[in-house]
Each structure stands twice: as C-alpha cells, then as structure tokens.
Amino acid sequence: MKVLKTGKIEQVLDRLAQQADVYAPMLRGQQSGFFSWRSYDEDYDDLMFDILNVYQPPKDIVLPQTEKMYSIHQDGQDVTIEPIVAEVEPKIIMGVRSCDVRGIDYLDEVFLTKGYVDDAYKARRDKLTIIASACYNPGTNCFCDSMGVSPTDPESADVIMREVTGGYVWDVKTEKGEAVTKQIEDLLEEQEVELFPLKSFLRKVDYSGVAEKLKDMFEDPMWEKYSEPCQTCGICTYLCPTCYCFDIQVKNWGDEGYRFRCWDSCMYREYTQMAGGHNPREAATERFRNRFLHKLQFFPERYGRPLCTGCGRCIVTCPAGVNIIKIIDTVKEAETGA
C-alpha cells in the first residue's frame, strides 16, 4: 500500500500546488473551511486534516457564491453584452469527506444533466481533482450512511486518503487520481498497514419510504411545529454542501454593468417574492416546508436521490435547534399521510 506520512502533507501540498490551485481544510482565523494552499499563512492558518470536518463545505470551489456572467455596456439606446469567461485553472480539493464528495455529485446532477450543461460549472468540474479523506469515526451529528453515502468509500473521489497510525493510505481511484499521484510519487512510501475499522454511527435515520410518505404530508401539523423556532436566516442553506439555488442579479454604474449569479436561500422571503406583490411562500412555515420537501421529496422525485448527505452541518449550526433528522423521524413514524 502507498502511504503518505502525516509529516509530509505540507510537502505534498507544495508539490501539488505547482500545477494546480490546491484547497485543504483549514482553520483560518475564526473561519473553518477549504482554503487555497497558496494563501496559507502559518501564523494565521491551521491545517485541519485531523478533524471530522470543517464548517464551510467545498461547495464554493465548484459553485462560487458570486460569479459574473456577462458585462453590459449601454450607449444611448444601444447595448452590447460580452460573456465573462473566467480562466479556469486546475484545482484539487484535498481532505474532503464522503458527505461533501456526495454534495458535489448532486451539484453535478443539477448543473450537468437533464438537458442542460452549465458551461462555467463544467469547466471548473472538468479540471477538478478530488482527494477525499475516508471517515472511520463519525461525529455526533453525522448520518451519511443513512442517506446512502459510504463514509469510507466516496464514489466519485479520484484518490481516497485513509487515515492510519502516523499517516494516510493513498488509495488511487481514477485517471485523474493517477495524474496527481505521479507528481508526488516520491513522497509516498510503500508499506503494509492496517486500516481502522469504521466506528458505528451515533445517529441513525431511516429514510426509506420518506419521499413517498411526504406526498401526503404537505398539510401536516409538523411543519408548523418544527418551523416555529426557525429564524429564517440562511445558515442551513449556505453551509449545506448540496443547496444550490441561485439568484441572477445585476450591478451597474451608469451605462456599465455586469450580471452575476449568486447563491440564494429559500429561507429568504425575497426568494419567491413577485414584482406585483404576491408571494406564494410568504410565511416562514411555508419556506421552511419547501426547504425540507425539496431535500426529501421533490429532489428525489426528479433526480432519484435525496438532497441531503447527512453531514450534520445544519444541525450543528442552527441557532434554533432545527434538526432534519427529527423531521425524517417524524415522517417515518407518521401513521399514514395527512
């Protein structure tokens, strides 16, 4: 087995960064997320390969929170537009957990399938290599296995790092994985090591049949009950590795401007606010319900799998204690539909 010793991680990052923009889990000041190794500052940043996960998923690497689409020039009544095509350099995300790899899979489905290929997304995705980090020790709020994710074998990873005593087994999965491995071959050691067993999950949910049952639970009182403490902020949507909804807006100064897309949140009232004043999801409960139905019923109906990877971030960070597990449990336990 090829093994990467913990002490050589920084060398690997340096090497990979020669040919790609490499993102690694870090604590940067007060923030925890995937940051570019090029911007690493040892006085300020702390590599976090050894913790369960970081708060901000790597979503913005494939779907930037703000992305310019085209510039606009107006001259009297004349107007011209020019698509803004950002130059895409190869990127590597290293140390991604299975839940977040699956998150990228779902973004792929949204932006690359069903008769539509998003050029900008595809360009980034094609040049992305995913070096995942297998998870043997699920956290307090983890339930990825319940959502059909294997914590130790993320399907679309190009390489899987498997933590062992003193380092990581370097498990190459794809051609892209081979390519990055070639660059660091001399930093790996051939060694026989024993893998850790997967510890059992502390949280279990049974999602089977939930999507079907939800069809009859649109008017269920649970929505009122569970949404009551919700503050309708955007934490859950912005920290979710799968929430992909976006807005398209314009910025202009006089006759110049550009149109951009940016993440949006279904928890915001403005999300469905129509120009004439009508809003089909005016109430917090309605927005709350739509968020969970999208994840647990609507997305599965369209794409076949639930839009939740069991990463637990929304549970950990919700100021009001809203818990998707509890919602799934409640649906599961419901006698019949409505």
Added chain:
Amino acid sequence: MNYTKEIREIATRLLENEQVDMVMAWEKGDLEYQTVPFIARTVDEVSRIVCDEYSIHNLSNSLLRFRDGQEKIAIVVKGCDSRGVVRLLEDNQFPRERLYIIGVACPGVKDPLLAMKQNSGFEKVQDQDEGLASKCRYCLQPNPVIYDELVGEEQPLAELQERFARIEEIEQMSADERYQFFEDMISTCIRCYACRQVCVACNCRTCIFDETRPQWVGRETKIGDNMMYHLIRASHMAGRCVECGECERVCPVNIPLMLINRKLIKDVNGFFGPYEAGMEYVEGRKPPLSVYKENDPDDFL
C-alpha cells in the same frame, strides 16, 4: 440556573386563568445541552417548558412575529433579554399591555451552539466544559429591567471582562491598519443574515437589505457589498443595540460582531451619554439617535 419548575407553575397559572394566549420560553432539544425556543399555547404543552443553564436564546425577537396580532403573550426574559423587550417597547413595535413579562434573575448561561460545536467533531478543542457563554462575561445586567413577575434571587454583577479593552486597541491602530482589520473581518461574511434575523433591534418590517425598489445593497459576497451590509447595519444599531450578543453567538463564520456594536456603544455613550440602551423603560423615551431636535449640533455638515 434552573427555573424550570417555577416557570412551569407560572405558565400553567397564566394559561389556566386565560391571562395569556401563549408562553414564550424554551424546551430541550435533542441533546442534553440543547435548549431551544418554544411557545406553549396550552396547559398540556407547559410540561415541555424548561428554563435551564442553556436557556441562552433571546426570545424577545420572537415577539415580532406576533406584532400584528391581538394575542396576549407571556415571555420569559433574562436580564439581557429584558433589555430586548425594552427595545421593542421604545420602538413602538409591541404594546406593553399585550405582554406578561416573567423575569428570571440570571447567573449567566452556557451556549448550546458552542457546546454543539465542541461536541460535533468540527472543532479542534473538543468536549471541554465550555463555561459561561462569552456574552455573559460582558453582562451588565443579569437581572431583568422590566417584568411583571420575577423568578430567582437578584444576581450580583459578575466580574466583568474589560468591556472596551479591545475597542481601545483597535482605536489605536492607524487608519490603514484599522481598515485592513475590518476588511479581513468582514470579507469572510457569507451574508446568511443570521445576525439580523436574531437581532431584536432589527425590527424593521422591510429591511433595507431586502428592499428591491431600489436595491440599496448588492448581493455579491465581496468586500464592497459586505462592507455596505455591515456598515449600514452598524449605523442602525447605534444607540439601539442592547448588547445581548446574539448576533455574534449565531454567526456561522465567527465574525466578532460585538466589536462593532461595542464601538458604537462606547461612542454613543461618549457623545450623548451617559447612556446604556434598554436599561429601563420610560414611556415615550427614545434612544439618542432616534430623535431629532432643532438644536442638534450640525457643524459636521
């Protein structure tokens, strides 16, 4: 702190006598350290109410959801939360008559979010007893400033952190350094608006950031729009922030928002003070920057 028994008794009495239509308090979440907002509307629901060492969530903001109704509402408030109620009363967002305020003398509380985070595997430091919430270490008023009924013995002021120490350090920076400091701090904002949503002083019906005709602040998460967001919010907080610390507590990217609020508190106090927002409710009294007088100094114009 554990006033669960007392609060349940009061809630039962108020609901039984039909003195109120609902009681705003807390209930336990899924984990032992989770205590989350809860509204009891029937006597049966009272048994879910708790008031324990994790009852940190400032409920006063939740009153806003009922501001257009007629319901009579009992609300449980700690010292800081009660200042939030004063905020709403001063801002004419809620009539005093519709409220039955159950005050609890607060010895300081713990932060379930912090406990959750330390217990989640997302932090390097794990499973430590996190002690009192950071906002409690700056608490000026552990005892409710307005109430109809008080639970618990009046609490002495805790030994305070130097309230403005960090502010003074930042004031000593050069303008460039200071700008850089705030730019670094604000650039990480993801614009989830959690700070606004939990803030009791953010009680505008249509927030300027949601306004689309015209759109005052762009939706890009880059420094310009982020700065606009935080600067506008800050200027709206001047003289109005009751220092409950909820904004900073809920921020998912840990922006030290109370630095901004404390700077404003310090300045408002310096210019117009002595003044502490929401320390007592006097009908008709307004925060210094919420009134206009003919003889206001205007030499800066």
Added chain:
Amino acid sequence: MHDCSCEKPLVPGIVEVIDIIDETPDIKNFYVRSENGVPFDVMPGQLAMVSLLPVGEGMFSVSWQEENDHLEFAIKRTGLMTDELHRIEVGQKLGVRGPYGNGFPVEECKGKDMLFIAGGIGLAPLRSFIKYCFKHREDYGKITILYGSRSSADLCFKDELFEKWPQEKDTEVYVTIDNPEEGWDGHVGFVPAYLEELNPSPEGTIAVICGPPIMIKFALQSLEKMGYSDEQVITTLEMRMKCGIGKCGRCNIGSEYICLDGPVFNLAQLRQLPPEW
C-alpha cells in the same frame, strides 16, 4: 420542454424594440426584433426572459410571434424593472433569452371548441393561443372569447377584441368591465358571473383561463358547476423565476418547475400539486 441547444442559455441575445403600443394606462405591448427577425421560435404560451440591460430581467409570456418578423410582449407595470421598461422608446435594445416552458397544448386541442377566459393582463398569454387558432382556423372548432377588466380603459388589445376577432369565422367575443361607466354600453360585471350567464357547453370544449388569482378561483368554480372536467380546463401559472431552465430553484410547486414543466397545466395536473398555485 425546453430543448437547450443554445450554448449559453443564461446569456441573452440582443433585440431592438421596433414598436411600442400603449394598450392601457399600465400595459404596453413591445414589439422586438433581432437581426434575423425573431430571436427564436416560440410556441403559444411559452415564456421568455426579457432584460432591460442594465436594470433587470423579468420572465414574460410571449403574447405573439409574428413569423419571421418579431415577438410581442404585453407587459404590465408592476415593479422596478417594468417601471423602467415603460419609459423606453422605440429603438431601445433589449436582451431576450428563451423560449422557456411547455406552452399551450395546441396539438391536443385540435378539433375542439375553444373557450378562452381572461381578466386584465391575463389576456396577454392567451392571445398567443387565440391568434394561433385563427391562423390555423380549420384545426379548431367554435371559438369563444370572454374577457374582462376593471374598466374600459384597462382592456388591452381593443382593436383585436372589438374589430378583428369578432370578424373571424365561428367566433364570439364577449367583453365585460367590473363597474358601469359613462359611454360603456357593453356588459358590466365580473368574469365568472358573466361566464355562468353565457353558460357555454362543455361538450367537446377546452377552456383556457388566465387572469388575477381571484378571478381564476371563481371562474374555476363556475366551470366545474357548468360540467367542465378537470382535464378540460387549462391555465398558465406565474411564479418568480430567474433561470428559466429549472435550476435556480425558486419557481417550484411541488417537484414541478413552472419555468420548465409549466407554465401551462390542466386542472387535473394542478390538483396533484401542493396548493401553492
């Protein structure tokens, strides 16, 4: 279904406004033409995103495509972007992208009698279907148009309504306004009441309806009373939209995206959806 052959479906093409017709005090009909005539072919009931660069973008129903010549958008002033749009003059360049959505089932309706019921700006999307029927007159049976608005000034497409359409073969046009007014000798009253008064037979008929939610609500009740089945009633929905291709998220009702699977649904389909329409 939108067949996305365009390379950059979120980037508009440029069109020029070649004519602006004041339909009512707050509705204007904009004729737009690209270099090659129409920027893309549109079926009746389909949508397109119109942008007044650099102000904003809005999704509108195409109210007519004059083949190889221009597209028409009848647009009511309701918000920031439409306010600005109402200030532009002929010659202004706009962005337009599309077409989006399913459109009216023009094929399935062949051989049927058509009953069009519209209120206010709701006539704009139906107009594309009405004019399509006239263009392919032999494919459709009797055509009945019932249209109402608040006042006579608020009636749009008056020329067609009072002059052209009544001249068409086997066609009846009924117009009503909400309140009596001087100089109006036509019908007065709400659309649903007038509909019941006219009592058009459901036999072999498809009803197509669009208007303010309150009108739709009562007209649907009237149609039901008159014996129309859910499959015989078609409407077109409105939601806030941003992308037009079922990706940005917001225009869903249940798992259907209005921009992609809609905006046209029959009542039987709508009853399967959560009641957010």
